[in-house]
Amino acid sequence: MRHPPDRLRNVAFVGHADSGKTSLIEAILHRTGATTRLGSVTAGTTVTDFEPEEKAKQHSFYTAVAHASSEGYGLNLIDTPGYPDFFAEATCSILAADIACIVVNARTGVGLNTRKAWKLASKHGLARMIVVNKMDADNVELDALVAQLQEAFGKRCVWFRRPKGVGAKYAGNEDALAPGSDQREAIVEAAVETDEALMEKYLEQGAISDEELARGILAGCRSGDLVPMVATSALQELGVDDVLEVLRRYMPGPLDAAPRKGVKGEVVRPEGPFLAQVFKVAIGDHGAQNYVRVLSGEATSHGAIVNLSTEGKEERTHDFQRPQGKALEPLDKLVAGDIAIIPKLDTLHTGDTISAPGGAQVVLPRPEVPEPMVSLAVTPKSRADETKLRPALDRLQREDLSFQTARNEETHELIVRGMSTLHLETVLHRMKERTKVEVEHHLPRIAYRETIRARGDARYRHKKQSGGAGEFGEVALRVIPAERGEGFVFANEVVGGAISGSYMPAIEKGIVEAMQEGVVAGFRFVDVRVEVYDGKEHPVDSKEVAFKKAGRGAFRQAVEQAKPALLEPVMLVEITVPEQHTGDIMGDLARRRSQPQGMDQTDDGTVIRALVPEAELQTYSQDLRSMTSGEGVFHMTFDHYEFLPPDKAAPLIAAHRRAAPGE
DSSP states (O other), X not given: OOOOGGGEEEXXXXXXXXXXXXXXXXXXXXXXXXXXXXXXXXXXXXXXXXXXXHHHHTSOOSOEEEEEEETTEEEEEEEOOOSGGGHHHHHHHGGGOSEEEEEEETTTBOOHHHHHHHHHHHHTTOEXXXXXXXXXXXXXXXXXXXXXXXXXXXXXXXXXXXXXXXGGGOOOEEETTSTTOTTHHHHHHHHHTTOXXXXXXXXXXXXXXXXXXXXXXXXXXXXXXXXXXXXXXXXXXXXXXXXXXXXXXXXXXXXXXXXXXXTTOOEEOTTSSOEEEEEEXXXXXXXXXXXXXXXXXXXXXXXXXXXXXXXXXXXXXXOEEEEETTEEEEESEEETTOEEEEESOTTOOTTOEXXXXXXXXXXXXXXXXXXXXXXXXXXXXXXXXXXXXXXXXXXXXXXXXXXXXXXXXXXXXXEEEESSHHHHHHHHHHHHHHHOOXXXXXXXXXXXXXXXXXXXXXXXXXXXXXXXXXXXXXXXXXXXEOOTTOOEEEEEXXXXXXXXXXXXXXXXXHHXXXXXXXXXXXXXXXXXXEEEEEEEOOTTTXXXXXXXXXXXXXXXXXXXXXXXXXXXXXXXXXXXXXXXXXXXHHHHHHHTTOEEEEEEEETTEEEEEEEEEGGGGTXXXXXXXXXXXXXXXEEEEXXXXXXXXXXXXXXXXXXXXXXXXXX
């Protein structure tokens, strides 16, 4: 059944892991008759967790969309992952919604992802409601939970459907708006504040009509000044009808929601020409499935669209599709407010804005996804996979904005980056299942660098006689430490013509090649001044290749005399954790050779800043997860290089010498 925009509700279910978002959507689908049986996460039978890895792990890793009808209203239900590792999916899904349904576990309360989801929804101007799920769990402390919610999100969070009991005694909700309810007055006061005339009437008469109250509540919910709370037990399907009623009566549809704005501040009106935004791309055996939210106008299938984000050419569309989890239903038309799939267009990316040819020219902002913090080096498992690997990785990057690939020119490794080791392993497993391309992975080599701590001096003669023309070149040079970050400084200080000036470029080239290969441990050499001050040449056998080899040899010998050392990259790390974990994190950082840089208290928790060697952070994602039960997040950026302690450098130097005994 199609529903007009004023009877649509586009809802993103967001929140921390294990709050029961998928189960709540499953209960809504069953209660509304969209499904004939209640699916189960543990049994792997839900509509929205249909990927094999989601069924195996019993957690959502990807965004999925389902739809239902409730008393003449159409509901588009967007299920998002709760793990911080996959939060980019939630970030993109917010683009499609007008309402953020923030699901909270009644027993464990507000998690880190709950706060992140709230901030994200607030930033994008979405109306918010809170569903306190799992009310039938043991050890639910309702008063403490409400206090925590209101401390985190403000007094605007008010029960609309309050539980009659908790734990085993939970049997449904009472209507907080009913006459005589102690919550009704708080809701009325919040509602009348949204309208001056309504406030004046309320102050004069002490009451307003039910119709006026509903209008005031809608305005308060749309502005974010009022956040309805509803209690549920999704597994028992208790409170689900209350969620549906609040969505229908008090949450905004596409025509009432805060208007979207383009990158230049242009306001998008639903009645305008066709405009839509891609919020998810999934690539299967039959091409791309581009999930879009229609923001204005109409489009018919087998028409033309233009990608405004890339100024691309016109492309013809096929039949549109309406997703019910994995199942797809054909659509012949899209209207403002619709969430649908435009299939088989392989040029679209998540965040792209599309329009009809000659239509709206408003480009919408792209989602700001978290920067990936964890890296793995990958190699194809078989020679047959070598040519297939790059296309397979490119496909993954189109699907997941928080997954990136790059080749490290210093270590010559192919690097994949993601939000965590779990995230990367999940993505690479998906690549294997879908494309049959398999990789082996390991921690990347750290891009150490070589330098010197003292001066060195060496003379090197390259002489080769092989029956014909020979090779001869002799170079004497000094190496001197340069300032950190200065790189390579080459100076010709030869006097008296001992070496012709024409050979200097060859000497410099030989030194540069030696620096690129490394001298003591195979890492790039930096921050050195080289002064060539003497040498010899032969009238017949001297040539550029000879002086190139002589320069290389003299440099390597001089470095050995100049107290060679390794430099390691040091990262500036910001770690956000609940306050109770601060001591554990500080102690752990001390063991990682960190230099504390400060600490602040924020709404998200304690933010700890420190300088930490990159080598100490390669497994930090899983270590932080373990220390904070999944509640901690971190961000790091490169800061500087500094000397690697000798006890850490020695194994690297020894390993290099074993691998290259002839050096």
